Amino acid sequence: MKRLLALSVLVAVGWAQPPAPGFKAEEQKALTIEAIAGGGITGRGPETLQWSPDGSRVSFIQRDASGEKGELWSLDAASGRKAVLVGADKLSMLVPPASQLKNEQQREAATRYAIAGYHWAPDSQHLLFDSQGQLWLYSLASGAATQLTSVTDPISDPQFSPDGSRVAYLLQHDLYVQAPGKERPQRLTKDGSRNLLNGEVDWVYEEELGVRSNYAWSPDSQKILFLQMDESQVPTYAIEDFLPTHPTLYLEKYPKAGDPNPTVRLGVVSASGGRVKWLAVPTEARREEGSAPDDSFYIPRFGWVRPGLAYVQVLNRAQNQLDLYFVDTESGKARRVLRESSKTWVDVNNDFRVLKSGDRFLWASDRDGHNHLYRYSFDKADPLGGEARLERQLTRGDFEVSALEAVDEEAGLLYVAANAGDPRQRQLYSLKLDGSDWRQVSQGAGSHSAEFAPDAKHYIAGFSSLLTPPRAEVCAPAGPCFPLWQSKDVAAYGLIEPRFVNFKADDGTELQGMLILPPDATPTRKVPLILNPYGGPQAQTVRDGWGGPNFLFDQILAKEGFAILIVDNRGMAGRGKKFAEPIFRSFGATELKDQLAALHQALEQFPQLDGSRLGWWGWSYGGYMTLYALSHSDLFRAGVSVAPVTDWRDYDSIYTERYMGLPKDNEAGYQKSSPVNAAAGLEGSLLIVHGTGDDNVHFQNTVQMTDALIAAGKQFDLMFYPGKTHGIAGKTARSHLYHLIQQHFEQALMGH
Numbered sequence: 001m002k003r004l005l006a007l008s009v010l011v012a013v014g015w016a017q018p019p020a021p022g023f024k025a026e027e028q029k030a031l032t033i034e035a036i037a038g039g040g041i042t043g044r045g046p047e048t049l050q051w052s053p054d055g056s057r058v059s060f061i062q063r064d065a066s067g068e069k070g071e072l073w074s075l076d077a078a079s080g081r082k083a084v085l086v087g088a089d090k091l092s093m094l095v096p097p098a099s100q101l102k103n104e105q106q107r108e109a110a111t112r113y114a115i116a117g118y119h120w121a122p123d124s125q126h127l128l129f130d131s132q133g134q135l136w137l138y139s140l141a142s143g144a145a146t147q148l149t150s151v152t153d154p155i156s157d158p159q160f161s162p163d164g165s166r167v168a169y170l171l172q173h174d175l176y177v178q179a180p181g182k183e184r185p186q187r188l189t190k191d192g193s194r195n196l197l198n199g200e201v202d203w204v205y206e207e208e209l210g211v212r213s214n215y216a217w218s219p220d221s222q223k224i225l226f227l228q229m230d231e232s233q234v235p236t237y238a239i240e241d242f243l244p245t246h247p248t249l250y251l252e253k254y255p256k257a258g259d260p261n262p263t264v265r266l267g268v269v270s271a272s273g274g275r276v277k278w279l280a281v282p283t284e285a286r287r288e289e290g291s292a293p294d295d296s297f298y299i300p301r302f303g304w305v306r307p308g309l310a311y312v313q314v315l316n317r318a319q320n321q322l323d324l325y326f327v328d329t330e331s332g333k334a335r336r337v338l339r340e341s342s343k344t345w346v347d348v349n350n351d352f353r354v355l356k357s358g359d360r361f362l363w364a365s366d367r368d369g370h371n372h373l374y375r376y377s378f379d380k381a382d383p384l385g386g387e388a389r390l391e392r393q394l395t396r397g398d399f400e401v402s403a404l405e406a407v408d409e410e411a412g413l414l415y416v417a418a419n420a421g422d423p424r425q426r427q428l429y430s431l432k433l434d435g436s437d438w439r440q441v442s443q444g445a446g447s448h449s450a451e452f453a454p455d456a457k458h459y460i461a462g463f464s465s466l467l468t469p470p471r472a473e474v475c476a477p478a479g480p481c482f483p484l485w486q487s488k489d490v491a492a493y494g495l496i497e498p499r500f501v502n503f504k505a506d507d508g509t510e511l512q513g514m515l516i517l518p519p520d521a522t523p524t525r526k527v528p529l530i531l532n533p534y535g536g537p538q539a540q541t542v543r544d545g546w547g548g549p550n551f552l553f554d555q556i557l558a559k560e561g562f563a564i565l566i567v568d569n570r571g572m573a574g575r576g577k578k579f580a581e582p583i584f585r586s587f588g589a590t591e592l593k594d595q596l597a598a599l600h601q602a603l604e605q606f607p608q609l610d611g612s613r614l615g616w617w618g619w620s621y622g623g624y625m626t627l628y629a630l631s632h633s634d635l636f637r638a639g640v641s642v643a644p645v646t647d648w649r650d651y652d653s654i655y656t657e658r659y660m661g662l663p664k665d666n667e668a669g670y671q672k673s674s675p676v677n678a679a680a681g682l683e684g685s686l687l688i689v690h691g692t693g694d695d696n697v698h699f700q701n702t703v704q705m706t707d708a709l710i711a712a713g714k715q716f717d718l719m720f721y722p723g724k725t726h727g728i729a730g731k732t733a734r735s736h737l738y739h740l741i742q743q744h745f746e747q748a749l750m751g752h
Contacts, residue, residue, distance in 0.1 A: 080482025447545030536621030638748030691724030
């Protein structure tokens, strides 16, 4: 799942912001469902922000409110000067709007995985456009676009070689290389098919391991390292489009918990063509260690240490052991240089970096209970001679380093994102390569993000807080910042300031939450309370950051007289391993226990809340939690479950098995975690919502749940959105959904 699923219902918390200068009470605007569903409250932000390879400027696409027209802009990092790189007429041909993608699955994937429509050439003077599957080379100097490819089937994942002389891409599941100006490409692999993907990323790796490309150019531009995925044994899930007169099928390769996964192997091939050399990792290396070969593994990360030497990360199917190998790509010899293991699970990250010295690398691990950075060294002359040596732990403390953002070796500095001091904050910090001189770079309470230029001398600084929608600047770490984009001001909408609230779990663990109270709630005028948690692993919803449309919808509910409570239970992210692990091998029980503990304490602390009129709503894992809560508790009068998992055997292998194990090894856990098996215990007025085209949490989940509820004699409401995917996107559909949820709670908790 994308922090469980494609659409985490992210809700953040923060400080109240003062009204804008000159704001008058009579200027207050109405917050409407139609406005928040259409994105009109904050405006349309820039798309596809990218640094030029020389680090001199940032490029981005800015579209109009409709999203149909746009221009490609750049901002000079040294001066802050903005300029149009590609005008609207040319851009409409080179990067068509998402609305022109042929189906809902493609439109959501483009957003979910941030698929880029253009790419910088290494010379920073040309752009490569991926226009509906064909490649165009655009010269910034002349403003002319030259078509590079002209084929019947769409091309994907184009990448320049480091020297800029050639472009690699995927076509019909095979790898190709083409030099600009030459009509005929070089085909590097010749066995690709729907079941055999060369360098191509499948659904489950993209969604659950965060993989965005499965091939990599060597630093000298001579070879390509790629992952081949054999999906012939992976089951196919059929998604039917019922809207045409003759329904059509979209066939998706989707391994569910316990199913066969894609079989993977690494190959290296000359960029000029020739025989593929297959690297014997990890089976050969494990055989050398004296252990039995094991084909049930993942290769979530790989790349080049230097020409001729690759690195490969291998994760076992149980996901409790991650091995780092170095591989000689000429001989094929491999050596494990580091092993990360856990009694529960090991998270994959993007923080492995080889330093320019060529004999040291950085590594992230939560082995001490929190995710921190470590520095290792190895023998540069004989990298396969032994295991890497741990030199030192670079960061430590009761906080999470969420990402290694940049390494500036010239200045001797690392830049990291972390939540030191307050788990609800995200700040940018710097430290020296030896771990000393820890300093906060970003300023002000809230959520800060950073996207650094290749030379680490400038970065795109993103910021938001609960009542401050996103803005972006281009900054130097110790220098000036220039505005890139800012959301529309929301002060006139009179957003209600949430309160940070802390509770205790039954074991004494602090549970952080936030409460939105209607303005007229008093102990003598009690208001109904709706819980809106997410609840699942990898997500943290109680944060000082902008929560987007669902946060604004909760604001609408509050203005209509509902109180909203959001609590991060154990099992969620941002609080370390001890906080995350209690849900291991058992979804539902710990999460509900923590939510109920927080609920009871909230009712004691806030006499404005009416404990006899309780509701619950959620999306994705939050939708699952709604069903689990209403079938395992009689406290809630109403609930709305959007796009829920209803039986974890229905969800994908990587995500589910990471926490629940394989079904054959945890039958009782799967049985107890499924609301389908507890349908007879349903209490309260339930509404289930799902898109029939959901390629993430399949509509099958809701079908199975409704069947169980009917068999149990339980009444409930059901709404499905034809063809819609997991996000139920689009102004019309989202407006309809929000109105439906509001009406459901008004009828069940207010009697109208």
